Amino acid sequence: MSEQKEISWKKAFIITLITFSILALIGISTVYYVSQELPPLEKLQSFSPNEVSRIYSANGEVIDRMGVQVRSIVPKEKIPQAMVNAVVAVEDRRFRNHWGLSLPDLARAIIVDILSMQAKQGASTISQQLARILYTKIGYEETLIRKIKELLTAIQLEKMYSKDQIVANYLNTVYLGHVWGIKAASKYYFKKKVENLDTEECALLAAIINNPGFYSPYQHPRRAFNRRNLALRLMNRENFLTEKEYKRFRNTPLQVVKQEQVAKTAPYFVKFVKSKLNNLEDKYDFNLRKDGIKVYTTLNTEMQKSADSVYNKYIKENQTKLEKSFLKDPKKIKKAIPDTSSYSYDEIKKIIQQGVIADSLSLALRKSLVVQGALVSMEPNSGKIRAMIGGNDFTRSKFNRATQAARQPGSAFKPIIYATAIANGFSVTEKLLNQPVVLHMSDGSRWAPRNYSGETGGKVTLREGLRHSINLVAARVIQKLISPSAVVNTTNKMHFSTPIPAVDAIALGSAEVKPIDLTAAYATFANHGVWTQPKAILKIEDRYGNVIYENKNEQNIVFNEETAFLVTKLMEDVIKNGTGGRSRWLWKFYKTAAGKTGTTNNYTDAWFMGFTPNLVTGVYIGVDNHEISLGKGQTGARAALPIWANYMKAAHNKKGWGDQKFKKPEGIITKKVCKVTKKLPTRFCPKVKEYFRKFNVPQKYCQKHGEKDNNQESSDNIF
Numbered sequence: 001m002s003e004q005k006e007i008s009w010k011k012a013f014i015i016t017l018i019t020f021s022i023l024a025l026i027g028i029s030t031v032y033y034v035s036q037e038l039p040p041l042e043k044l045q046s047f048s049p050n051e052v053s054r055i056y057s058a059n060g061e062v063i064d065r066m067g068v069q070v071r072s073i074v075p076k077e078k079i080p081q082a083m084v085n086a087v088v089a090v091e092d093r094r095f096r097n098h099w100g101l102s103l104p105d106l107a108r109a110i111i112v113d114i115l116s117m118q119a120k121q122g123a124s125t126i127s128q129q130l131a132r133i134l135y136t137k138i139g140y141e142e143t144l145i146r147k148i149k150e151l152l153t154a155i156q157l158e159k160m161y162s163k164d165q166i167v168a169n170y171l172n173t174v175y176l177g178h179v180w181g182i183k184a185a186s187k188y189y190f191k192k193k194v195e196n197l198d199t200e201e202c203a204l205l206a207a208i209i210n211n212p213g214f215y216s217p218y219q220h221p222r223r224a225f226n227r228r229n230l231a232l233r234l235m236n237r238e239n240f241l242t243e244k245e246y247k248r249f250r251n252t253p254l255q256v257v258k259q260e261q262v263a264k265t266a267p268y269f270v271k272f273v274k275s276k277l278n279n280l281e282d283k284y285d286f287n288l289r290k291d292g293i294k295v296y297t298t299l300n301t302e303m304q305k306s307a308d309s310v311y312n313k314y315i316k317e318n319q320t321k322l323e324k325s326f327l328k329d330p331k332k333i334k335k336a337i338p339d340t341s342s343y344s345y346d347e348i349k350k351i352i353q354q355g356v357i358a359d360s361l362s363l364a365l366r367k368s369l370v371v372q373g374a375l376v377s378m379e380p381n382s383g384k385i386r387a388m389i390g391g392n393d394f395t396r397s398k399f400n401r402a403t404q405a406a407r408q409p410g411s412a413f414k415p416i417i418y419a420t421a422i423a424n425g426f427s428v429t430e431k432l433l434n435q436p437v438v439l440h441m442s443d444g445s446r447w448a449p450r451n452y453s454g455e456t457g458g459k460v461t462l463r464e465g466l467r468h469s470i471n472l473v474a475a476r477v478i479q480k481l482i483s484p485s486a487v488v489n490t491t492n493k494m495h496f497s498t499p500i501p502a503v504d505a506i507a508l509g510s511a512e513v514k515p516i517d518l519t520a521a522y523a524t525f526a527n528h529g530v531w532t533q534p535k536a537i538l539k540i541e542d543r544y545g546n547v548i549y550e551n552k553n554e555q556n557i558v559f560n561e562e563t564a565f566l567v568t569k570l571m572e573d574v575i576k577n578g579t580g581g582r583s584r585w586l587w588k589f590y591k592t593a594a595g596k597t598g599t600t601n602n603y604t605d606a607w608f609m610g611f612t613p614n615l616v617t618g619v620y621i622g623v624d625n626h627e628i629s630l631g632k633g634q635t636g637a638r639a640a641l642p643i644w645a646n647y648m649k650a651a652h653n654k655k656g657w658g659d660q661k662f663k664k665p666e667g668i669i670t671k672k673v674c675k676v677t678k679k680l681p682t683r684f685c686p687k688v689k690e691y692f693r694k695f696n697v698p699q700k701y702c703q704k705h706g707e708k709d710n711n712q713e714s715s716d717n718i719f
Contacts (some may be wrong), residue, residue, distance in 0.1 A: 053293040055273055057301045058384070058538070063265040066274070066288050070422045074183045076168030082199040084167050085188050085240035086206035090231045092126040093238055096163060096522045129159050130170045136468065137366040144597055147520070177203055177212030189217070189256045199241070200228065200249045204256075207231040217256045225254055259394070266304045267358035268390030268400045273297055273536050284540070284549050292543035298384035298535055307375050307387040315392060318621055318630060320373045325631035326369065332629070368625040374402040374535070375643065376519040377617040377651065379608050380526035383535040386615070399624075406498045406512035407622055411469045411579075412598025412607040412636065413509035416521060418466055418474075419567040420490045421481045423559050428566055428695040429678035431459040432476040440477055441510070444499035449475060449508055452599070452635075462679060463690075466570045467578035469597060472507055478507040492532050494521045507596060518609060519618035525594070526611040528665075529564035561665045562693050568594045569660050569691055571610070579637050580610065587645035589659035591652055591659050595644070596634035602629045613660045615651060667693060674702040682706045 055064040116301040124132070176185040182205070186194045190201055197205075207227040208215040217224035229250045236246040264270070277288055279297065286293050326332050362597040376387040390400035399405070422428065434457040439447045449471045456472065462701045465473030478484060484502040491500045500511045516534055524531045533554040540549040559567075571594035572574060574580045579597040583589045597609020606621040622630065630639055664670075669692050674685035681687050681699045692698075 006133070007269070038084060039143065052277075053288050053291065053295065055295045055297060056269060057265070057297060057299045057304075058386070059301055061265070061301050063131050063297070063301070064273075069138055073151055073172050073181070074168075078193075078195045079168055079171060079182060079452065080195060080197050080202060080396045082198060082240075083171065083194075083202040084164075084204065085235055086199075086202045086207070086231055086236070087126070087167065087184045088172060089234040089240055090206045091129070091209060091443075093234070095116065095126050098125060098127075106302070111240055114240045126170050126226045127155075127166055128618070130166060131172065138334075154238065167654075168319055175210055175212060177216055178714055182366060186214045188436055192258045199245070200232070200252045200601070203231040203235065203249065204228040205256065207481075210640070211274055217254050219554055221258060223252055223581075227670040228254070258590060265393035266299055266388060267299055268402060269297075269299055269304070269385065269388040269536065271390070271398065271400055272403050273386065276537055277540075280549060281542070285409070286542065287542070292345065293548070294541040294543075294545075296538045298378075299388070300386040303377065303651045304387045304656050306654060307377065307647050308642050310646045312392075313644075315371055317642075318634070318639050318646060321369050321631045321634060322369060322623070322628075325629070336430060353714060358631035368628055369625065370623065370708050371630065372397075372401055372624055373619065373621040373640075373643070374400075374405065375617065375619050376516050377382045377615060377647070378519060378523060378534055378650055379614065380523035380611060381532065383520070383523070383532035384538075385536050387532055387617075387647075396665075399444075401515065401620065402706045403514060405620070405624075406514055406641060407605045407620060408511070408627075408634070409513050409518055409607055410509040410598035410600040410605060411471070411474075411671055412518060412596050412609050413506065413511070413513070413585060414466060414474050414566055415470065415525070415571055415596055417477055417482075417488055417507050418462055419476050420487050421462065422566050423488065423490075423563045424482055424695065426462070426481055427463050427465045427692060428570060429461050429673065429690060429698070430481070431461050431466065431678070432462045432473050432480060434458065434470055434472050437472055437475045437479060438645070439504035439507065441505050447505060463573060467573045469579050472509045473505065491521075493556060495533070496521070509600070515618050515620045518607075519616060522611055522618065523569045523616040524558050524607045525564050526613060526616050526662075527555060527564075529562040532559045538689060551634070560667075562667045565662065565665055566670055566691055566693075571595055571663065575610065579635075579640065581606070582641055583610075583645035583648075587642060587649070589645040589649045591648070591657075592649070592661050597641065599635040599637075603631060604629050606630060606636045608636050608640040608644040608646070610644055612648070612652070612657070614655070614657045615648065617644055617648055617651075619647075664691075669697055671697055673698055674705065677702045679706050701717075 024447065035291075039673055054062050054067045055066070059401045069140045090476050146475050161169070173177040174183060176182070176188075179185050179188045182194050184199075185205055186197055189205070190197065193200075204217065204224065204227075207230065208217070208224065214220065215224050217225045232241065232246050232249050235241045236243065237391065241249070262612045274288075280286075281288060359377070370392065372391050373389065373393070377387040388400040388402050391397050434451070436448060436450075436456065439449060441447050451471050452469065453718075457485075460470060460473050462473075462477070464470070478487065484504060484506055487506055489498050494517070496513060496517045498512050498514060498517070500506060500513075503510075505511075520531065521536050535553050537549075537551050538548055539551065542548050542668070572592070574597075575583055575593050575595050580595050583593070591612050593607060593610055593612045598609070599605070600613030604622060604626060607619065609616075611617070619709065621634075621639045671683060671690055671692055672687045673679060673690050674681040675684065675688040678690070679700050679702040681707050682702055685702050685704075
């Protein structure tokens, strides 16, 4: 056996020194490397956790929340001592004595992990957990590097904050199941303010931190009860509770409140607001999901409730009529879904009446049978959107028909045609033949439109043409008085977002428009000729209340106020004596109002657009499948007007708006004319009051009814 050579103590010392030096160098290098990825000192000094951003209605209600983690901050003075004691007892009983790292707990965790050959025992202190929650650079991976990052950050936090502040920050940011932070949790589980929490409630909240899903008092009440009692026992062990208190509290049943699903307010409006916010984020340097911003909107929740109630009632009636029309005519079913040969009539009937969805084909059929709609309601002078509906069910279809759907407006587009003519100097008493015409279409084809009644006649004034929605008169306005390009110029000033081809057919609303654009166009008439951009957001504040964005609407003059007034009076006549008359005699909306119906070919789209001096509202009804008719006779007056009239009545009542007349500009003259010829009347003429600009007041007397009335001129001019 060979003799082993002994190492001298000098050599052994040098080897040991080198080994320890290398290890120390590795350790120092590792710590230095890791420290480069830690949060900067100034960020540690500023306690600024992610906070939820909120969207508020105009009347102060929260209508939506946005955020990665929903947190609200409570100052440490308002957190009950029992809550602090509970979380310390459960999560870190040596919290008051360590400097960010609990060596005994770390040693115990290492021994348990070695014996079990797996990571079973956690050893993070409250300070370490707070470091991990607040600073995303630390990460959540179960690695040595993450542990070092966590420990170094925790030590820095311990240097900067008191123990009370650390535990308060922890409670404000920790996940407690469903919500983040003690404030949200106390409201969620107990409907209480934080300062009013009882001891056993504090124990439950501290108990579920470790595994909120596993210990949920809603999903696993028995587990939550036992875990809560363990927290109470730990509080007793740490002398936070007496034995008597512990025994009393452990027998207290869990008393969490029942969670109710609250329907979201105006989901389509909220989606519209979020799309605007996404465009503003980069420009104004805020983060919707982290910065806790406050978004103040224009929505009036009371008016929105009225809109929802009325819309839901009448959309069901429209749906029933559509289904009946399909069941009467199997050809309609074939047109909606060509491949229906595999279905019997009884099966199709079941799909239509009961909504039974058996496969993709029946689903497609059902989608072609759902009546959808949109409503936009806004104040004409400010552009503030007070209510918005974009469809029947946001959970099924997030497509916002109020702001995204482009559909033909039919006769609802005619006021823009008439306004362009009046702006070019023509009088409302201008007469045109009610006779057949041929219109040029955007695809180069020709179209010979008909009147809704099928009748034709002699000359008709602009007032009569709009009052009764006579198609042939509107067509002649664009062919004889103005041009398609003049109308397109008007729509450009009104900021329509869809292309409007400069062709004759736009006289009858052939160009597709969005409901929000058409509503804003009608608001131009109510706002004395000034177009105002629809406004959904008033201002945005940061979490500290500083205004970071304020909406200053874009406005521009489209018409002078005389033109706007004359067209408004034409549309007032539509509601008093024309196609909008049902709003009065059937739906009992008696406020001074102006408006216009719209119906497209084959009853595929139905509209009613109208306004008072206080509010303008547009309603659209149709099926998403452009080929599907709402059913014979489903005009704007029948399908859309009931929603408009009943909503407007409810909205005016809720706002307390009395009847208000449209203000006549100084440049408008009220003059009595012959009801038949529209010329200055003789003593024998049937007379009617009419509105004129000074330059187109009639100069000639009626030759049809006899001699001139010499007293007429001085008594009939009203300035």
